[in-house]
Amino acid sequence: ILNVEQSPQSLHVQEGDSTNFTCSFPSSNFYALHWYRWETAKSPEALFVMTLNGDEKKKGRISATLNTKEGYSYLYIKGSQPEDSATYLCALSNSGGYQKVTFGTGTKLQVIP
Amino acid sequence: DSGVTQTPKHLITATGQRVTLRCSPRSGDLSVYWYQQSLDQGLQFLIQYYNGEERAKGNILERFSAQQFPDLHSELNLSSLELGDSALYFCASSPQAPRYEQYFGPGTRLTVT
Numbered sequence A: 001i002l003n004v005e006q007s008p009q010s011l012h013v014q015e016g017d018s019t020n021f022t023c024s025f026p027s028s029n030f031y032a033l034h035w036y037r038w039e040t041a042k043s044p045e046a047l048f049v050m051t052l053n054g055d056e057k058k059k060g061r062i063s064a065t066l067n068t069k070e071g072y073s074y075l076y077i078k079g080s081q082p083e084d085s086a087t088y089l090c091a092l093s094n095s096g097g098y099q100k101v102t103f104g105t106g107t108k109l110q111v112i113p
Numbered sequence B: 001d002s003g004v005t006q007t008p009k010h011l012i013t014a015t016g017q018r019v020t021l022r023c024s025p026r027s028g029d030l031s032v033y034w035y036q037q038s039l040d041q042g043l044q045f046l047i048q049y050y051n052g053e054e055r056a057k058g059n060i061l062e063r064f065s066a067q068q069f070p071d072l073h074s075e076l077n078l079s080s081l082e083l084g085d086s087a088l089y090f091c092a093s094s095p096q097a098p099r100y101e102q103y104f105g106p107g108t109r110l111t112v113t
Helices: none
Strands: A005-007 A010-014 A019-023 A028-037 A045-050 A058-061 A062-067 A072-077 A087-092 A101-103 A105-111 B003-008 B010-013 B019-024 B033-035 B043-050 B054-058 B064-068 B074-076 B087-095 B106-110
Touching: A005 A087, A019 A105, A045 A062, A058 B033, A062 B074, A072 A087, A101 B043, B003 B064, B003 B087, B010 B019, B019 B087, B019 B106, B033 B074, B043 B064, B043 B074, B074 B087
Parallel strands: A010 A105, B010 B106
Antiparallel strands: A005 A019, A019 A072, A028 A045, A028 A087, A058 A062, A062 A072, A087 A101, A087 A105, B003 B019, B019 B074, B033 B043, B033 B087, B043 B054, B064 B074, B087 B106
């Protein structure tokens, strides 16, 4: 069983603040790491897929980094806006003959106007 | 709109019954994933198909089965339903797997009474 952990579980920040959260995963058999944004009453929306150690991806004010050797990924949001309020999920795909996808429990972000 | 469709949106049925959930992937996507989100749990990966073949299996019960048809749509069959099977079932698709973004459908809300 793969253990994908996200911290913190929840976070409240003021509008305009920058924030970051962590996804930790077992570094063995790494294949890909996904980040999703999940708003209440909607479906998860893909943000990034990262596959290589040292990968950095950016989409607007959101960026992510990946360290496969030590088993973590950071998601950063610069200048948080109320519309960034959502649960941010990371998901690990492992390599091997029978690949699985394991989701973390998410970080719930609330941006206070 | 992700381009992934799922039917039905809602389903209410009794214990012991059997239901079929349907998913149509985005045009051109070969890979389909099924996920379950129960009330007190995060997203749980059930199964993945790629171009008609089963590729990966997660925590899918023996009472559940799935298939992907030649036109690439997929069905998830749930039988001998129990109260605990009540959940939101998502389907996602991607061009290939698992190093590509997954696009989630709107989900099917199953209620077992």
